[in-house]
Amino acid sequence: xxxxxxxxxxxxxxxxxxxxxxxxxTPVPEYIxxxxxxxxxxxxxxxxxxxxxxxxxxxxxxxPCEPACRRGRVEDETPDGHGERxxxxxxxxxxxxxxxxxxxxxxxxxxxxxxxxGRRIACVGAGPASLTVARDLAPLGYEVVIYDGDALAGGMMxxxxxxxxxxxEVIDExxxxxxxxxxxxxxxxxxSSLKNLLGEGYDAIxxxxxxxxxxxxxxxxxxxxxxxxxxxxDWLASVAFGHTTSIGKRVIVLGGGNTAxxxxxxxxxxxxxxxxxIVRSGFEQMKASPWEKEDAMHEGIPILNNLVPxxxxxxxxxxxxxxxxxxxxxxxxxxRRSLVPTGEPDAHFDCDEVLVAVGQDNSFPWIExxxxxxxDKWGLPKVDETTMQSTVPNVFFxxxxxxxxxxxxxxxxxxxxxxxxIDRMLNGEDLNERPAPQTALVSQKMGIHQWMYDNAISGDxxxxxxxxxxxxxxxxxKIEVExxxxxxxxxxxxxxxxxxxVQTVFAPKLCIECDACMDICPMDxxxxxxxxDEDDLRQRLSAPALDKSQDLYVSDSLxxxxxxxxxxxxxxxxxxxAERCPTGAWDMQKFLFETTYAGPGCRNAGAAPPLPEPxxxxxxxxxxxxxxxxxxxxxxxxxxx
Amino acid sequence: MTYLAxxxxxxxxxxxxxxxxxxxxxxxxxxxxxxxxGHDSISAAIIQACWELDIEPHRVAKLSGIGCSxxxxxxxxxxxxxxxxxxxxxPSVLTxxxxxxxxxxxxxxxxxxxxASIGLGQFAHVLRRGVNMTYIVENNGVYGLTxxxxxxxxxxxxKSKRGLANNDTPIDLASLALVMGATYIGRSFxxxxxxxxxxxxxxxxxxxxxxxxxxxxCIAFNNHSGSTKSYDYVREHNEAVNRLDFFPQREEITTEYxxxxxxxxxxxxxxxxxxxxxxxxxxxxxxxRAMAYVQEHAARGEVVTGLLYVDNEACDLHQQINTVxxxxxxLSAAELCPxxxxxxxxxxxxx
Numbered sequence: 001x002x003x004x005x006x007x008x009x010x011x012x013x014x015x016x017x018x019x020x021x022x023x024x025x026t027p028v029p030e031y032i033x034x035x036x037x038x039x040x041x042x043x044x045x046x047x048x049x050x051x052x053x054x055x056x057x058x059x060x061x062x063x064p065c066e067p068a069c070r071r072g073r074v075e076d077e078t079p080d081g082h083g084e085r086x087x088x089x090x091x092x093x094x095x096x097x098x099x100x101x102x103x104x105x106x107x108x109x110x111x112x113x114x115x116x117x118g119r120r121i122a123c124v125g126a127g128p129a130s131l132t133v134a135r136d137l138a139p140l141g142y143e144v145v146i147y148d149g150d151a152l153a154g155g156m157m158x159x160x161x162x163x164x165x166x167x168x169e170v171i172d173e174x175x176x177x178x179x180x181x182x183x184x185x186x187x188x189x190x191x192s193s194l195k196n197l198l199g200e201g202y203d204a205i206x207x208x209x210x211x212x213x214x215x216x217x218x219x220x221x222x223x224x225x226x227x228x229x230x231x232x233x234d235w236l237a238s239v240a241f242g243h244t245t246s247i248g249k250r251v252i253v254l255g256g257g258n259t260a261x262x263x264x265x266x267x268x269x270x271x272x273x274x275x276x277x278i279v280r281s282g283f284e285q286m287k288a289s290p291w292e293k294e295d296a297m298h299e300g301i302p303i304l305n306n307l308v309p310x311x312x313x314x315x316x317x318x319x320x321x322x323x324x325x326x327x328x329x330x331x332x333x334x335x336r337r338s339l340v341p342t343g344e345p346d347a348h349f350d351c352d353e354v355l356v357a358v359g360q361d362n363s364f365p366w367i368e369x370x371x372x373x374x375x376d377k378w379g380l381p382k383v384d385e386t387t388m389q390s391t392v393p394n395v396f397f398x399x400x401x402x403x404x405x406x407x408x409x410x411x412x413x414x415x416x417x418x419x420x421x422i423d424r425m426l427n428g429e430d431l432n433e434r435p436a437p438q439t440a441l442v443s444q445k446m447g448i449h450q451w452m453y454d455n456a457i458s459g460d461x462x463x464x465x466x467x468x469x470x471x472x473x474x475x476x477x478k479i480e481v482e483x484x485x486x487x488x489x490x491x492x493x494x495x496x497x498x499x500x501x502v503q504t505v506f507a508p509k510l511c512i513e514c515d516a517c518m519d520i521c522p523m524d525x526x527x528x529x530x531x532x533d534e535d536d537l538r539q540r541l542s543a544p545a546l547d548k549s550q551d552l553y554v555s556d557s558l559x560x561x562x563x564x565x566x567x568x569x570x571x572x573x574x575x576x577x578a579e580r581c582p583t584g585a586w587d588m589q590k591f592l593f594e595t596t597y598a599g600p601g602c603r604n605a606g607a608a609p610p611l612p613e614p615x616x617x618x619x620x621x622x623x624x625x626x627x628x629x630x631x632x633x634x635x636x637x638x639x640x641x
Numbered sequence: 642m643t644y645l646a647x648x649x650x651x652x653x654x655x656x657x658x659x660x661x662x663x664x665x666x667x668x669x670x671x672x673x674x675x676x677x678x679g680h681d682s683i684s685a686a687i688i689q690a691c692w693e694l695d696i697e698p699h700r701v702a703k704l705s706g707i708g709c710s711x712x713x714x715x716x717x718x719x720x721x722x723x724x725x726x727x728x729x730x731x732p733s734v735l736t737x738x739x740x741x742x743x744x745x746x747x748x749x750x751x752x753x754x755x756x757a758s759i760g761l762g763q764f765a766h767v768l769r770r771g772v773n774m775t776y777i778v779e780n781n782g783v784y785g786l787t788x789x790x791x792x793x794x795x796x797x798x799x800k801s802k803r804g805l806a807n808n809d810t811p812i813d814l815a816s817l818a819l820v821m822g823a824t825y826i827g828r829s830f831x832x833x834x835x836x837x838x839x840x841x842x843x844x845x846x847x848x849x850x851x852x853x854x855x856x857x858x859c860i861a862f863n864n865h866s867g868s869t870k871s872y873d874y875v876r877e878h879n880e881a882v883n884r885l886d887f888f889p890q891r892e893e894i895t896t897e898y899x900x901x902x903x904x905x906x907x908x909x910x911x912x913x914x915x916x917x918x919x920x921x922x923x924x925x926x927x928x929x930r931a932m933a934y935v936q937e938h939a940a941r942g943e944v945v946t947g948l949l950y951v952d953n954e955a956c957d958l959h960q961q962i963n964t965v966x967x968x969x970x971x972l973s974a975a976e977l978c979p980x981x982x983x984x985x986x987x988x989x990x991x992x
Contacts, residue, residue, distance in 0.1 A: 073653070522648045525652075572650060
């Protein structure tokens with residue numbers, strides 16, 4: 001193999017599995033260390049710069065980071081091979097700790113632009129995507145106007161996520177931080193014509209209107225019993241606004257996604273005593289996140305699988321229940337799923353009300369089809385995946401409106417990219433050319449066996465977030481059910497983080513091939529061997545490198561003609577290789593990766609002004625001496641420190 | 642300066658051997674030797690060899706003297722018996738232990754100071770008695786603990802870190818072992834585990850006195866350009882006479898061999914030492930020629946490594962003095978003191 005080029009930003013970025021998996025590339029280990037050090041405000045700001053809604057995401061994120069977490073690959077199995085040993089760090093709920101325990105951070109936020117730059121941007125929908133665009137552009141001097149049919153900002157975060165998961169104050173606080181940047185919210189102004197909006201002279205329009213239309217179920221009885229059958233997302237919105245305050249005693253929720261989980265749990269709190277979720281697919285194939293299924297079942301809600309709804313039963317329009325065909329799940333050789341009837345008699349379940357949460361769609365009745373915005377056959381706009389630009393150059397899409405329902409963190413990532421596109425476009429630059437990320441690699445060495453990060457590996461298992469007593473939680477739909485980690489629990493959980501951003505950097509010129517690193521490595525990640533092609537090398541390392549999605553770090557040729565090969569897969573980043581290296585050929589260096597946001601830094605013409613020194617990393621032993629090299633400025637225009 | 646314990650987490654494919662242990666189960670405490678010390682590599686080779694041999698850790702007794710090398714038994718086989726003896730006196734303590742309990746596997750770990758200076762006499766005698774053991778000398782040519790004076794194995798003319806040349810004739814422990822009658826003699830290099838691990842496996846299975854002289858660079862005091870025990874020097878001057886593969890009795894030999902003559906040496910217990918010759922004229926069954934060969938090459942500044950000598954008819958101290966099969970420490974009072982009638986009989990026979 002050719003020697004690894006570690007100067008390519010993606011190489012070390014990929015080693016930080018959580019950050020790589022996060023659509024917004026939040027520097028996860030960085031803020032987890034700050035949380036462990038009790039520096040909650042700084043941890044919050046690291047998040048805020050990257051994902052805009054730390055308090056909201058810390059409660060509701062889909063957490064693509066957690067399945068990616070290295071901890072889930074390196075922990076021991078329990079002796080019987082089952083149990084909960086291989087568990088990722090509770091990244092999401094640690095983020096909430098930063099939000100819960102921070103001090104007033106308003107002085108750390110950017111100020112509204114002192115001078116407007118004369119450009120006007122309209123955002124359609126006040127959800128996470130639009131708010132991100134606004135946050136990135138308003139401090140630069142853009143005049144940003146957000147339109148929403150609802151009076152308050154937040155979009156689906158406010159209307160579809162139940163308050164027992166996400167209290168209203170958190171939404172108010174974090175949408176407020178964005179609006180306070182001088183962003184104008186025109187609440188209650190539903191945009192009914194894109195043409196008209198364009199006609200108002202905006203320089204660019206960002207569409208972040210979500211996927212607001214719930215799928216319906218067109219089966220017998222649907223029309224007759226309509227009064228007791230509700231579309232999940234509409235019903236949740238109606239609950240959120242306080243229009244709906246009760247539900248029948250027996251409720252069936254149809255669907256297996258996270259919306260279905262929110263529906264059933266809300267029903268339990270509004271008077272539903274016998275609430276069940278009925279899903280077409282098998283349990284494993286359900287779209288809902290595992291933890292959301294777990295939370296529902298914890299509240300006494302059974303999930304019944306492999307049942308396809310056939311008809312709603314009613315007596316003279318009064319809903320009595322629903323019948324279901326029993327199926328089993330089969331996969332063909334391409335892995336495509338099909339539901340095959342088992343031939344057993346249909347099942348009937350009695351109920352008083354039904355919530356239908358079987359998917360949602362985009363809906364753009366307000367976009368004129370003759371104005372140049374092209375749609376594909378599924379009714380989705382044609383949008384560039386990198387620039388978020390539509391077929392009309394100054395109209396951009398993001399969030400669920402762009403590629404169909406995803407989640408909040410994707411909406412934020414889209415928002416950042418759209419803001420970069422808009423900023424470049426309005427500065428006369430090619431928006432297909434994207435700004436490089438900001439990276440820095442800083443040695444963590446303080447002395448012999450002393451590092452600027454805590455390199456001891458915690459043996460603790462993943463901690464559970466304390467919950468409110470179930471009876472109390474079910475009494476009031478506005479009472480938050482999760483209590484969150486307290487600082488002690490947060491510290492313990494934070495210590496489980498392996499600091500994957502502290503990279504093992506190898507200098508082949510210094511290596512004397514003494515084998516010390518290879519001998520000490522607890523994970524057998526390091527080998528010294530003759531070079532070969534990748535498939536060959538992977539088989540003959542100290543331990544086989546089986547996960548091809550994880551790279552091999554291959555050095556230049558060493559004195560004996562061999563190369564050093566490190567399998568990045570299960571490295572603990574414990575730094576023992578560097579501690580045992582007599583020549584400093586191994587060093588532990590912190591890799592900081594930050595997406596470049598809108599502003600001078602994203603433009604070819606504009607050089608970024610240097611930022612103040614970032615928060616120094618926590619150290620349990622002593623303050624780091626002034627040995628650190630200054631890192632290049634991260635996000636320009638955002639006063640993060 | 643704190644030494645972080647090696648995390649217990651391990652690679653997902655880490656395998657268990659026939660007695661149910663992973664390689665990690667043969668580790669000891671974290672090493673406090675200098676970073677890059679050759680001794681740590683030897684510890685890793687011992688761990689690997691014991692795991693591959695399916696040895697139950699509680700069946701091993703590891704004994705050492707004083708010095709950097711003699712600290713190392715703390716860093717491997719954490720669940721074995723250990724005895725850190727007086728300086729240079731490990732061989733007599735090992736002999737005593739072996740006499741009392743012949744059922745353990747004895748591993749003596751020593752250094753060039755402990756074995757070639759203060760303990761030279763002990764080293765010679767334990768070999769001529771044929772005590773069944775594996776005696777590993779971690780040989781770096783300097784007194785590391787006292788800041789790098791020449792040891793008795795430092796080559797004549799080699800230079801200290803400060804540039805001073807050594808005028809004394811070196812003691813070559815492999816040659817001495819050949820003279821003193823050891824029945825399994827190897828030499829190796831800490832930086833070559835592919836060679837060292839099979840040598841240790843063969844030695845531990847050898848039913849007699851086995852010695853391995855392992856050149857082990859001292860990073861702090863003897864890894865400079867004037868040294869003959871540095872990583873670079875040994876790599877440049879290493880003359881391996883053969884490559885050893887060790888096959889325990891039960892293992893079928895499936896390895897394919899390329900060029901070069903292969904000889905099999907079957908030991909008492911049925912295990913096989915398979916040697917692939919790298920020097921065509923070298924015969925590891927000929928003690929006298931081995932001595933000459935090692936000395937000739939040493940005179941040219943070369944370090945001959947590999948299995949230098951093995952006696953497949955080796956016997957040990959217990960056979961020579963005809964002890965009972967049972968471990969002496971397991972004999973009961975009745976067997977040890979058979980009564981006055983038996984004493985009378987013995988006395989009568991001597992009259």
